[in-house]
Structure formats: C-alpha cells, structure tokens
Amino acid sequence: MSSSITSKHRKQMDRGGVDLVIRNAQLLLESGLVRGGVGVSGGVITIIATDEHLPDADTTIDAKGYILMPGLIDGHAHIHDPNMLSHESFQSGSRAAAGGGVTTLIDMPLTTQVDSVTGLEEKIQQGISHSLVDFSFYAGMINSENISVVPILIDKGIAAFKAFTCEPFQVGAGVITKALSEVSEYGGHLTVHSEDQGVLDEFKKDMDGEWDAPISHSLARPNLAEQIAIRQNVSLAEQTGGHLHIAHITTREGLFEIERAKLHGVMVTTEVCPHHLVFYRDDMNRLGPRSKMNPPLRTKEDRAALWSGLLRGIIDMTVSDHAPCPIEKKDAGKEDIREAWSGVDGTQMILRVLLSEGINKGRLSFTRLLRVASRNPARIFGLYPKKGVLRIGSDADFVIFDPNREEKITADMMFSKCGWTLYEGMTMRGAPVMTFVRGIQVYGEGKILSKPGRSEFQVMGGGNRPRGV
Numbered sequence: 236m237s238s239s240i241t242s243k244h245r246k247q248m249d250r251g252g253v254d255l256v257i258r259n260a261q262l263l264l265e266s267g268l269v270r271g272g273v274g275v276s277g278g279v280i281t282i283i284a285t286d287e288h289l290p291d292a293d294t295t296i297d298a299k300g301y302i303l304m305p306g307l308i309d310g311h312a313h314i315h316d317p318n319m320l321s322h323e324s325f326q327s328g329s330r331a332a333a334g335g336g337v338t339t340l341i342d343m344p345l346t347t348q349v350d351s352v353t354g355l356e357e358k359i360q361q362g363i364s365h366s367l368v369d370f371s372f373y374a375g376m377i378n379s380e381n382i383s384v385v386p387i388l389i390d391k392g393i394a395a396f397k398a399f400t401c402e403p404f405q406v407g408a409g410v411i412t413k414a415l416s417e418v419s420e421y422g423g424h425l426t427v428h429s430e431d432q433g434v435l436d437e438f439k440k441d442m443d444g445e446w447d448a449p450i451s452h453s454l455a456r457p458n459l460a461e462q463i464a465i466r467q468n469v470s471l472a473e474q475t476g477g478h479l480h481i482a483h484i485t486t487r488e489g490l491f492e493i494e495r496a497k498l499h500g501v502m503v504t505t506e507v508c509p510h511h512l513v514f515y516r517d518d519m520n521r522l523g524p525r526s527k528m529n530p531p532l533r534t535k536e537d538r539a540a541l542w543s544g545l546l547r548g549i550i551d552m553t554v555s556d557h558a559p560c561p562i563e564k565k566d567a568g569k570e571d572i573r574e575a576w577s578g579v580d581g582t583q584m585i586l587r588v589l590l591s592e593g594i595n596k597g598r599l600s601f602t603r604l605l606r607v608a609s610r611n612p613a614r615i616f617g618l619y620p621k622k623g624v625l626r627i628g629s630d631a632d633f634v635i636f637d638p639n640r641e642e643k644i645t646a647d648m649m650f651s652k653c654g655w656t657l658y659e660g661m662t663m664r665g666a667p668v669m670t671f672v673r674g675i676q677v678y679g680e681g682k683i684l685s686k687p688g689r690s691e692f693q694v695m696g697g698g699n700r701p702r703g704v
C-alpha cells in the first residue's frame with residue numbers, strides 16, 4: 236500500500252468513508268431492476284441500498300429517471316496496434332469506450348502479433364499512460380511457431396488467445412487442437428475467427444465481374460463457411476476439453492452448431508457484434524464500403540436468429556469488434572469492394588444498439604442485457620466478480636443510461652479517431668448518460684470528463700469459468 240492510499244483512507248474515515256453516492260436510480264442487479272443507489276469508497280462499491288439508507292458523500296449524483304448498471308466489458312476491440320495508430324489508439328479508442336458506457340476494454344491484436352512478454356509489457360505501458368478505462372489484452376495470433384508462449388503469457392495475466400481458420404492468419408486443425416489443449420490446461424480460452432478458407436476460396440470466384448457492388452463481399456463469404464469452421468472447431472473442443480470461444484457469430488447455421496454443442500456439454504461460448512444486430516446484407520449497396528467487415532453482414536433471417544440467440548442465452552456476450560480506419564481506406568473500395576478495409580466502429584455503439592434495437596423493440600430483457608454486456612464477459616475473461624456486477628466489494632464501474640432518450644447518431648458525437656460511423660443518421664432510443672471507472676466519472680452528457688493516467692491493467696483470473704456462463 237502506498238502512503239497516498241493511506242492518507243486517502245484517513246480522509247474517508249473523517250467523512251464517514253464514502254466518496255461518491257449515486258441515488259434515486261433504478262439499479263440493474265442480477266435479479267432485475269430495483270430502486271435505490273450505491274455508495275463508493277476507494278473505487279469500490281461499499282453500499283447498495285434504498286435511497287433513505289444512503290449516507291451523505293463528497294459527491295452526490297441524482298440519477299432520477301435513469302438506470303445504473305455495471306460498466307460494459309468490450310471483450311473484442313482492436314484499439315491499440317502499435318503499427319496501426321492511424322486507425323485507433325488508447326487515447327481515442329478509450330474515449331469511444333467511455334462514451335459508450337464501456338469501462339473495461341479487452342484489446343485484440345489487429346495486424347501486429349502479441350506473442351511475447353516484451354510486446355505485452357509495451358502494450359500494458361501504453362494502456363496505463365493513455366487509456367481512460369480499464370483494459371486487458373488478447374494474445375495472438377496463435378500459430379505453430381508461437382504456441383509455446385501460452386503458459387508464459389498466462390503467467391503474466393493473459394488468459395485469452397486468438398486464432399483464425401482463414402486468411403490472413405490461417406492455421407490448421409492441428410494448431411487449434413494444440414492451442415485448445417494448452418490454454419485449457421492453464422484455465423484460459425481460445426477464440427477462433429471461424430470461416431473455412433476452402434469455402435471462401437471457391438465462392439469468391441463466382442463474384443468475378445461484380446466487385447463494384449459492395450454486396451458481393453457478403454455473397455463471396457457464404458454462411459456455409461462459418462458453419463463448417465464452427466463445426467470443426469467444436470469437435471476439436473469436444474476432443475480436447477478446452478474452452479473454445481467463437482468470435483463474432485453471424486449465421487443461423489453457426490448458431491445451430493453452437494447450440495447443439497452446448498447441449499452436448501462442450502465448453503463453447505460465443506459473442507455477437509452490434510453491426511450484425513442492426514444491419515443486414517441488403518444494406519451494403521446503400522452503405523457502400525463502410526459496411527465491409529469480416530464476417531460480413533448476412534440476411535434478415537440471420538439477424539433475427541442472432542437476436543433470438545442473445546435472448547435465449549445461446550450467445551453469451553456482446554462485443555464491438557471495433558476496427559475502424561481512416562475514411563480513405565474505405566473509399567478505396569468504391570469501384571471494387573475488395574480494395575476497402577474490413578472493419579467498422581463499434582465500442583461506442585454496443586449499449587445504444589442493445590437499448591434501441593433490443594430493449595425498446597422487445598427483443599431483449601434487462602436481465603439479459605446485464606448478462607451479455609457485463610456479467611458474462613467478466614466471467615469469460617476471469618474478471619468476475621471484480622467486474623461485471625453490482626456487488627459490495629466490486630469495482631465501482633458504472634454506466635448510467637436513459638432508456639428513453641432519443642439521439643440522432645452522427646460522426647460528431649463519436650470519439651473514435653476515424654471521423655465516421657456506420658450508424659450515421661440513425662435515430663436511436665436509449666443512450667448512456669454517465670460513465671464511471673472505479674468511482675471516477677470519465678464521461679457525462681456527451682463530454683469526456685477525465686484524463687488518462689488512472690486506468691489499470693486487469694489480470695485475467697482464469698479458473699473462474701464455469702460451463703455455460
């Protein structure tokens with residue numbers, strides 16, 4: 236304990252021990268919504284009570300009309316690639332997170348490998364210096380050369396590893412089998428971008444002469460590619476007993492494979508991105524190259540299946556797959572969609588999409604919202620119950636939102652470095668109003684209210700991942 240913490244504690248004792256009280260809210264607990272508020276001391280929740288039982292504090296916030304839930308954990312976000320800082324960085328990406336109610340970012344490698352202690356430690360330093368919100372990391376991309384680094388990085392607090400079954404980091408079933416065995420031995424998980432390269436190679440031939448139409452990007456990557464890859468990965472998880480996490484599910488067929496595997500007791504979890512919950516394939520020619528990402532937008536029926544999977548608990552969590560780029564890299568695909576960067580903004584949109592398209596359209600309940608956005612990612616990454624829950628002793632990471640506020644989405648309100656948003660011009664109902672990281676308000680009413688320097692690297696606990704989150 237440093238002396239500054241000791242003096243801080245002494246000051247808290249003098250005034251009854253509470254730094255911050257948020258009252259008059261509806262609290263989103265694991266059991267549902269209840270009226271009341273929270274008290275925070277030293278960055279952790281110390282009181283959860285009805286309003287008449289809340290003490291006075293230095294800072295008191297009236298949250299009348301709003302709902303308070305644990306901050307979101309964005310478990311798949313490409314925020315800080317040291318060689319791609321023109322796309323995003325901890326400075327800009329963590330502001331986007333704060334503006335979306337995200338209090339913990341799990342950064343995933345974009346193009347630069349994170350497969351050494353040195354590379355990891357450099358990224359941790361970048362996060363501590365520049366991030367507004369708490370953070371941790373995926374390591375990867377796992378291949379036959381770097382697989383031996385798994386136990387070393389787990390020892391450093393990283394328990395999440397990424398691999399691909401398709402380009403540009405394609406590995407075969409042998410590597411995935413070994414990686415699943417290795418990570419499970421140490422209590423981690425392997426996340427696999429699951430599209431079958433053989434299917435992609437063959438189907439893209441059908442699009443020759445049609446690449447000027449953005450929808451060709453989706454048609455060249457059929458649902459079958461996802462289904463085949465998931466089926467194979469699930470069988471490897473079944474054989475090894477390792478925890479397989481399927482990245483960004485998009486298809487009915489893929490979801491069916493996961494549901495069947497879960498029913499058979501295979502340790503498999505999955506995630507969905509906001510763009511796949513909002514848009515569908517036919518939007519691509521209207522939206523142009525901005526709507527290019529992998530896996531691509533699918534059909535309306537697939538989109539409906541994703542909402543159903545989220546509500547029924549087949550999909551465990553929501554993530555952004557935040558991977559925007561300078562607009563020139565999108566415009567490069569105006570004549571030929573193959574030339575455009577694949578990836579969109581997202582971390583500022585997860586909660587907005589879940590409220591506007593989920594809660595307010597009757598596709599999602601509040602208790603599922605809590606599970607998929609906060610609680611389940613905390614469990615999957617071994618951060619629970621420090622993160623992801625309103626509980627005495629948990630970190631005071633909150634988002635306070637107005638479930639009814641109408642907002643027109645424009646690039647002006649977005650904090651990403653990219654300067655554009657896929658959601659431009661949409662009117663959405665339900666918006667984050669304030670965000671707190673360990674008791675410090677980082678965002679309020681459209682403005683960033685804090686400076687970097689207080690964020691903490693989160694060690695993934697491992698071992699806290701029961702079957703079926």
Ligand SMILES: [Zn+2]
Nearest residue numbers: 311343556558
């Ligand atoms: Zn990604």
